[in-house]
Amino acid sequence: MLPDWRRTFNDILLRPWFDRAAVPMLARWYFPLSRAWAAGLQVGRDRVAFAEALGRSAVPAGLADAALAGLAARAETHAAAAARWDDAFFGETPAADLPGTEAARLDTAHDLMAARSLFARLHMVHPVPAVRFAVAPPDEVLARHGARLGTPASAFALPEDSGPWEVSAAFDHRGRRTFWLRLPAPHPAQPDDRLWARVVEPLDRPCVGTVVFTHGIAMEDEHWRGRATPLGALTAQGFRLVLPEGPGHGRRRCPGLYGGEQVLGGGPMGLLDYLHGHVVDLGLLTAWARGLDPLVPVAVGGVSLGALTAQMVATAAHQWPAENRPDALLLVTPSRSLEAVVFDGALTRALGLPKVLADAGWTAEAIAPWRPLLEPVGPPAVDPARVVMVLGSADRVTPYLEGLALATAWTVPAANIFTGPRGHFTTAMSLSLNHDPRPLRRLVEVMGEGRGA
Structure with missing residues (x-):
């Protein structure tokens, strides 16, 4: 049974008003930031390739360079943690601290996923599409x-x-x-x-x-x-x-x-x-x-x-x-x-x-x-x-x-x-x-x- 205060909070939150707000937030913010994030992970710190991946001739240098550098750093940190996790969980000799290894993987994964926010200023001044459409006929x-x-x-x-x-x-x-x-x-x-x-x-x-x-x-x-x-x-x-x-x-x-x-x-x-x-x-x-x-x-x-x-x-x-x-x-x-x-x-x-x-x-x-x-x-x-x-x-x-x-x-x-x-x-x-x-x-x-x- 949920505590009374949590049930009251959920009663307020879990209503259609939230859904009406969520759809435009996803379409206007989460998916465009995800599009920039995915393009950045693909190209690393290369701003020219980043612009091409977004279907643009160019993107603002200052905003793009800072976001790409921050994303690349988080990606490298997560890749190292994920490799240690794989060795610990699927290697021949499991690590002694499996909960800690999983916590480290999840922390770096969360930070990498949250790196979408690094592209918010870029999206505000240079809107990013929500989806890369490639519809086969x-x-x-x-x-x-x-x-x-x-x-x-x-x-x-x-x-x-x-x-x-x-x-x-x-x-x-x-x-x-x-x-x-x-x-x-x-x-x-x-x-x-x-x-x-x-x-x-x-x-x-x-x-x-x-x-x-x-x-x-x-x-x-x-x-x-x-x-x-x-x-x-x-x-x-x-x-x-x-x-x-x-x-x-x-x-x-x-x-x-x-x-x-x-x-x-x-x-x-x-x-x-x-x-x-x-x-x-x-x-x-x-x-x-x-x-x-x-x-x-x-x-x-x-x-x-x-x-x-x-x-x-x-x-x-x-x-x-x-x-x-x-x-x-x-x-x-x-x-x-x-x-x-x-x-x-x-x-x-x-x-x-x-x-x-x-x-x-x-x-x-x-x-x-x-x-x-x-x-x-x-x-x-x-x-x-x-x-x-x-x-x-x-x-x-x-x-x-x-x-x-x-x-x-x-x-x-x-x-x-x-x-x-x-x-x-x-x-x-x-x-x-x-x-x-x-x-x-x-x-x-x-x-x-x-x-x-």
Whole structure:
């Protein structure tokens, strides 16, 4: 139970006013600063190359040079800490102070992520675009993904041999054990791409369930200090959490792009690539968790883009072996219609995405044939009674009515649908802050009903 003062504060914060402020802040500040940050990481201290990466003939020398120098210094510090972390957790002889090594990695990662602020003055006098758009035309998308569209039964086929998982050394802290998994990505977003996941499990009781939960676009909790562990309240109830990094995010970030930019800027190709890779990732992580104890149920879930991914897992799993199929789902701000998200969503409209897509030949009619690879088609391979949804009635990013339409199409029981007077971001925040414990309580109940069919 939250203290009274925290509950009062959250009652004020977790309202649609926050979402109405968040969308323009993201579009006008966070994403433009991220664009400058990603370009700076790519070019180092080279101001001329930095301007070219931003599509500019020149940038103010004084502002750019200072920001690039500060960013480069933080990047070097983080690279050294990350290398020490890798040796400590995945080396032959784990370090004695694993918690301290992780704290050092996280501190330098946070400082590097926060270096976006170094470009604020530059953005004020020389505005930076929010997204580097590189939208592939329909014929290129057809060349890459057309075969999958023609064989929907194998559109999200799992690899026959994904190879062995690497499991890091673990450390114990405050009743939890934390370690990491990694595996060569079956569908790499870049050369040497790896699937990464942080695992957090209870120390003082047997594990009664596993939840594989994936993040939304541009969410990189592994690299920000002070972020609440998503669903962290579940570990106290005996649940293991598996928290993957999606393609193009965090350790998997593509050079020259910020986390999630390949989805925002890539148009249909970007999202098709993302879902193809991450849906398979979640299937493999489900099997990993299942291998620890076949009798312990496994749920898959996500928030926003993570929910869109998890709902695709739910339908793709019809074609998967039993060990890869989840027993339950937790969908936070999902949407039945990607078209509604792209053309009517508040964030995509604020970024100008509908016009960019139209200029590249992507109308709603052109996107429609790709729906089987972008939206759930047909019923889930999970009993609808074990699907829990969390919706915000004021959600304009993944529109609320489309989330409700998915619940109706899947015949999700009313007892499993939790709707609050919130928008997109505050709905997700209410779950992370455990402001409304009912959805997680219901997830625990449905997972306690045993393995799915």
